Amino acid sequence: MSRTSTKLSRTQTVLRGVVLGAGAILFLFPFYYMVIGSLQLTPDTSVAGAFPSPDNITTANYEAINSRINLFAGLINSGIFTGGVVLCTVVFGVLAGYALAILKWRGRGVTFALVLLVQVVPFQLLMIPLYVLIARNYGLSDNYLGMILPFAINSTAVLVFRQYFLQLPRELFDAARIDGAGELTLLRRVALPLVRPAIVTAVLLTFIGPWNEFLWPFLITKDAAMQPLAVSLANYVTNVAASTANPYGSVLAGAVVLAAPVVILFIVFQRYFVSTDVGSAVKG
Amino acid sequence: MSSSTTRRGDRVRSPRRDPGSADARPPVRRSLFSRLLGVQPIGWLFGAPYLVFAIVVFAYPLVFAIYMSFFDYFFSAPGVEVDKPFVGLDNYVAVLTDPAVLQSFGNVLVFLVINVPLTVVLSIVLAAALNKVVHLRTFLRVSYYVPYVTASVALVGVWLFLFGGGGLVNNVLGPLAPDPSWLVNPALAMPTIALFVTWKQLGFYILLYLAALQNVPQELYESASTDGAGPIRSFFSVTVPGVRQATVLVLMLSTIIGANLFTEPYLLTGGGGPNGASASPVLIMYQRGIQQGHPGFAAALGIILTIAVLIVALLQRRFAGGREE
Numbered sequence: 001m002s003r004t005s006t007k008l009s010r011t012q013t014v015l016r017g018v019v020l021g022a023g024a025i026l027f028l029f030p031f032y033y034m035v036i037g038s039l040q041l042t043p044d045t046s047v048a049g050a051f052p053s054p055d056n057i058t059t060a061n062y063e064a065i066n067s068r069i070n071l072f073a074g075l076i077n078s079g080i081f082t083g084g085v086v087l088c089t090v091v092f093g094v095l096a097g098y099a100l101a102i103l104k105w106r107g108r109g110v111t112f113a114l115v116l117l118v119q120v121v122p123f124q125l126l127m128i129p130l131y132v133l134i135a136r137n138y139g140l141s142d143n144y145l146g147m148i149l150p151f152a153i154n155s156t157a158v159l160v161f162r163q164y165f166l167q168l169p170r171e172l173f174d175a176a177r178i179d180g181a182g183e184l185t186l187l188r189r190v191a192l193p194l195v196r197p198a199i200v201t202a203v204l205l206t207f208i209g210p211w212n213e214f215l216w217p218f219l220i221t222k223d224a225a226m227q228p229l230a231v232s233l234a235n236y237v238t239n240v241a242a243s244t245a246n247p248y249g250s251v252l253a254g255a256v257v258l259a260a261p262v263v264i265l266f267i268v269f270q271r272y273f274v275s276t277d278v279g280s281a282v283k284g
Numbered sequence: 285m286s287s288s289t290t291r292r293g294d295r296v297r298s299p300r301r302d303p304g305s306a307d308a309r310p311p312v313r314r315s316l317f318s319r320l321l322g323v324q325p326i327g328w329l330f331g332a333p334y335l336v337f338a339i340v341v342f343a344y345p346l347v348f349a350i351y352m353s354f355f356d357y358f359f360s361a362p363g364v365e366v367d368k369p370f371v372g373l374d375n376y377v378a379v380l381t382d383p384a385v386l387q388s389f390g391n392v393l394v395f396l397v398i399n400v401p402l403t404v405v406l407s408i409v410l411a412a413a414l415n416k417v418v419h420l421r422t423f424l425r426v427s428y429y430v431p432y433v434t435a436s437v438a439l440v441g442v443w444l445f446l447f448g449g450g451g452l453v454n455n456v457l458g459p460l461a462p463d464p465s466w467l468v469n470p471a472l473a474m475p476t477i478a479l480f481v482t483w484k485q486l487g488f489y490i491l492l493y494l495a496a497l498q499n500v501p502q503e504l505y506e507s508a509s510t511d512g513a514g515p516i517r518s519f520f521s522v523t524v525p526g527v528r529q530a531t532v533l534v535l536m537l538s539t540i541i542g543a544n545l546f547t548e549p550y551l552l553t554g555g556g557g558p559n560g561a562s563a564s565p566v567l568i569m570y571q572r573g574i575q576q577g578h579p580g581f582a583a584a585l586g587i588i589l590t591i592a593v594l595i596v597a598l599l600q601r602r603f604a605g606g607r608e609e
Contacts, residue, residue, distance in 0.1 A: 012515055016413045021420075023410060024427035027483070030442045031430065033452070037445050045445070045452050088337075096334035105327030106320070111335065118342050122593070124544045124566045125586040128573045129348035130341065136359055153337040183326045212435035214547045215566075219574060230437045234551055237441065248445045255438035266433045270426055273491070 034259070038062070038252035061249035062257075068244070069236050071257050074229030078211055078258075081147045081228050085210040086203055088152040093202070097161025098187050102173055118155040123216075126150070131219050142223040151210055157202055164195040201272045204265070211262055229258045353584040359577055375584035385585060388556075388563045389592075391474050395564075396542050398478035403538045404531060407486055411493030412523050432487035436547045443480055443552060467553050470561035477548045477562055485541065489534045496530035497523070532604045536597045543593045546570065565589045 033050060037043065041058040065071065099105065100112055130150050140146030168191060176186050192199070214230050221227045227235070233254040244250055266273070321328060356371045379385050414424060431439060446453050447466040454461035462469055466476045500523065508518040524531075545564040549556045555571075556563025565585060573582025 009515075016417065017419070020410070020413050020417060020424050024424050027427050027431060027486075030439065030446065031434075033446065034438070034442045037442070043445070045448070045450050046455055047452070050452060092333045092337065095330040099327040099330035103322075103324040103327035103330065105322035105324050105331075107331075108322070108327060111331050114335075114338055118338055120594070121342070121346060122540060122544050122590060124546070124569065125349060125590045126342065126345045127566075128569060128579045128582045128586060129345035129352060131574060132352070132357075132359070132579055133345060133348065150341045152341065153334055158334060183324065183330070187330075208433050212433075212437070214435070214437055215570075219570075230435050233441075234437045234547075237437075237444070237551055238554070248441075248448075251441040252445060255441035259434045259438040262433050262435070263430060266430065267426060270422065270429075273429065 031259075031263075034252050034255055037248055038256045040249055041246070043246060043248045061246060061253040064244060064246070065236065065250040065254045068240055068250075069224070069232040069254070071229065071254065073225060074227065074232045075257070075261070077144075077226060078228040078230065080144050081213075081217065082207055082210040084144060084148040085151045085154075086206045088148065089154040089157045089206045090199065090203060092153055093157035093161050094187070094192070094199070096158045097163075098165055098191060100158070101162045101165035102168075102186075102191070103183065115155045115158050118153070119159075123150070127215065127219070130216075135220055141220050142226045143220075144226075146220050147217050147228070150216060151213075154206060157206060160198070160202055161195070164198045165191060168194055197272070200269070204269055204272055207265065208262060229254075233258055349583045349586060352580050353587055355580050357578075357580040357583075359579070371580070375580045376588065378581055379585045379588055384560055384563065385565065385568055387560050388565045388568050391560075391562055392543055392545070392564060394474045395478045395481075395545065396539060398475055399482050399542050400535060400538050402478075402482045403486060403489055404534055406482070407489035407493050407534060408524070408527065408531070410486070411490045411497060412519060414490065415494060415497045428490050429487035431484045434484075436484065437551065439480070439484060440548065440551045443476075447476060464558075468558050470558050473553045473558060473562035477545070477552055478542075480548055480552065481542065481545070485538065489538070492530050492534060493527055496527040500526035528604070532601055535600045535604055539596055539600065540593055543589060543596075 036050065036052055038061050039052070039057050039059070040049070041056050041060065043049075044053075044056060062071075096111070096115070100108060100115070134146045134149060135141040138146070140149070172190060173186060176190050181189070212230060213228075214234060217228045218231045218234065221231055224232060224235075233251070236254060237251055353375050354370060354372060355368050356374070357368050358366065410428065414421070414428070417424060444467070445451060448454075449465040449468070451465075454465060462472055466472050504522045504526065505518055508522050513521060544566055546566040549562045549564050549567050550570075553562040556567050566589070569582040569585050569589075572585070573579045
């Protein structure tokens, strides 16, 4: 390589670093501001207010919102809802993915087509009939089952697991079958251990959805004691916040409590958010 | 590796391994079930939970939505029979002549015109840059992904604070601050929502592009640089065509997500305000269908919206992805 091209690539690298760094700061700033705002005694929206000042720091906002919506109960509800969805997604997804990838059975093609079709239809179209069925006909409003039911199957997860199982060598399964292993044993002892990292990724990705989901639990839960945190916080924003002393402070305190579990989980497990996994997830 | 070789292997080898009962049964069972259920009927058992749920929470509601859209459907207590008359296409006519619905479709159009190009351009550029970066790779990746993993409801809280009348953004802009402020300004409410969604979702699309970039052969970059192409030239001649499949996906997904907007207009602009300037079709489905009790109208709106989105997505696929293959 000539000297000019190395010099060029040097400026490029610096430029790239500056652009990426500035972008990252722009992306992270609202999170920083969320924490700062949640700790301010009186909201300070001036430029100086973006920096913490010791005489304007308080935890009163957290107490204020906790007195109006039970943050702990909200977190528990979010946890049960999310846990139920993740469990169903993984169990049903692994079983269906295994059946579609490894087993030969009549109806496999039709099932696969169905999986693709489910992915195409947006949830919003099903929202009204699901509300009529689950809330009105089955009487499952204000009920964990009613919250979880529409998300119990996740076609993307089925496609991901199918993709992972397809990548396993067939000889492995043939050999184990010859040794007399049943399909359930094969799935548990041979297939699952091999795709374990993929399952971790799937669990993490599935976790984000229901934890952050607003529309469906909002429709189905009217009882404040049953609402996931996202719903009770949203109701607080639309109904209650205006009547409190520091509305922004308390809303942001709630936002920090809602965001923290996922952000921490994401940072701890960020190496599982491998681009290739997610890529295959969406491409099927 | 076809099934016939497996079967032959089975017959030859299993008697040697464990003679007796185990290998005597399978051929019998196979002949009984295989014609009806396939070689491995247990596949039905494994697929059954998925299939049952797909019928209960997908197929039946889908049919129900279509049914409902042709009736003057209203809510009743369980077990109570109320007359729900067939009204033909009345719901569809009502939807298509409703000024609020038409406005909401216009709003979505404004949203898509801002959000989709911004998403595609920013995510492809940032992914290409992130792909080459060596230092602080993890930090940078995490920074861009974090809005995507965080709940909209939490992020909306900060944006209300940032973009409010006396918020930080207006304080920084000083005399340039719009009046009325961002979220209560009819001309700026929808663009602000589009900006919010772009920021929130960008990490996911960067992730998709990063995956696609791994499949662009390195030799193409080398030969481009041998031919004297600079970094910008090779970005447009190698990177952009190399990730075309991902671009089609990003176009389609961002359109579908944009068309199904609900949380942001509901919370950020207080229910589609000002004066419906940021109302989305899904918000109207909620208001009419559940709040005001006209699920037939909402179902018809949902069907029209879904068909419109499918048409747009297919057009995108045809025009953005057709040339390559």
